Amino acid sequence: MADIDLTRRPGCFDGVIPPVLATCSGTGVPNIAHVSQLSLVDRDHIAVSNQYFSKTVANLATNPRAAVLITDSQGYDTFHLDLEYERTETSGPLFDELRAGIEAISVLMHMEDVFALRGADIYRVVEVRALSS
Amino acid sequence: MDRAELRELLDTGVAMLGVSTDDQLVPEAFRVWGATIDELGGLRALVSSDAGRTLAGLRAGGRLSFVFTDITTFRSVQVKGTAVAGAEVPGPTDAALMRQYDETFRAALAAIGHPRQLVERLRPAAVFVARIAIDELYDQTPGPGAGRSVGALRG
Numbered sequence: 001m002a003d004i005d006l007t008r009r010p011g012c013f014d015g016v017i018p019p020v021l022a023t024c025s026g027t028g029v030p031n032i033a034h035v036s037q038l039s040l041v042d043r044d045h046i047a048v049s050n051q052y053f054s055k056t057v058a059n060l061a062t063n064p065r066a067a068v069l070i071t072d073s074q075g076y077d078t079f080h081l082d083l084e085y086e087r088t089e090t091s092g093p094l095f096d097e098l099r100a101g102i103e104a105i106s107v108l109m110h111m112e113d114v115f116a117l118r119g120a121d122i123y124r125v126v127e128v129r130a131l132s133s
Numbered sequence: 134m135d136r137a138e139l140r141e142l143l144d145t146g147v148a149m150l151g152v153s154t155d156d157q158l159v160p161e162a163f164r165v166w167g168a169t170i171d172e173l174g175g176l177r178a179l180v181s182s183d184a185g186r187t188l189a190g191l192r193a194g195g196r197l198s199f200v201f202t203d204i205t206t207f208r209s210v211q212v213k214g215t216a217v218a219g220a221e222v223p224g225p226t227d228a229a230l231m232r233q234y235d236e237t238f239r240a241a242l243a244a245i246g247h248p249r250q251l252v253e254r255l256r257p258a259a260v261f262v263a264r265i266a267i268d269e270l271y272d273q274t275p276g277p278g279a280g281r282s283v284g285a286l287r288g
Contacts, residue, residue, distance in 0.1 A: 022152035022162040030152040030198045069162045076254035131183040
């Protein structure tokens with residue numbers, strides 16, 4: 001359950017400051033990667049764009065725990081989210097929303113041929129912690 | 134990739150982030166505010182003290198990963214390694230490394246249009262030192278080749 005209300009933090013989900021996603025294999029080897037797009041599903045769930053994250057996919061298959069660092073583009077507060085992976089959606093409104101966001105970002109970055117959405121990974125937000133920086 | 138190439142990348146104001154894990158395999162992500170390659174080819178990273186679980190749990194043999202990203206070109210390298218010691222208190226050379234990183238990262242953020250206020254808010258209130266033996270390097274630059282192993286660090 002999130003103690004900090006992320007619904008009041010739209011700047012965490014606008015893609016201006018890229019978040020990072022951390023996972024860990026079943027044998028204890030951590031992995032970290034930038035992600036293009038996060039979306040707030042509801043107060044306790046977020047969706048993460050899955051693009052080329054083969055290591056992330058492999059890790060989540062054996063260990064659903066994950067974490068993201070997100071920075072609010074409106075005021076620059078940073079938050080650490082403990083997450084638990086629930087499922088991946090490959091179609092539907094959420095997938096379409098993430099795909100539209102990624103297409104917009106890829107145009108801005110001149111990387112239209114590079115970015116492609118494979119799925120919208122849905123995570124339950126276990127805990128939100130504001131960083132002191 | 135050799136030591137000089139990685140050291141040069143770390144000196145150019147790249148975004149620095151890392152992750153550790155605890156005994157229950159729960160990852161903790163954190164910001165790094167300066168890193169370099171030491172004389173033995175190990176990574177010396179100045180980790181934000183916001184990473185409380187990492188600070189408390191870091192010990193020799195613990196696994197960590199770091200991603201270093203040039204925010205102007207998106208070139209990105211992931212370093213996977215093993216801690217050689219627990220968390221250490223920064224020394225004078227670390228303070229100099231922090232100042233240097235602050236300047237170069239601020240310049241990189243400014244180059245892509247971010248205001249000065251951003252770096253002021255991202256800068257950790259305090260850091261600790263994590264010393265890492267580098268096990269593997271991966272190309273994380275966005276694209277189909279992301280995640281490609283580039284082998285071990287060469288001397």
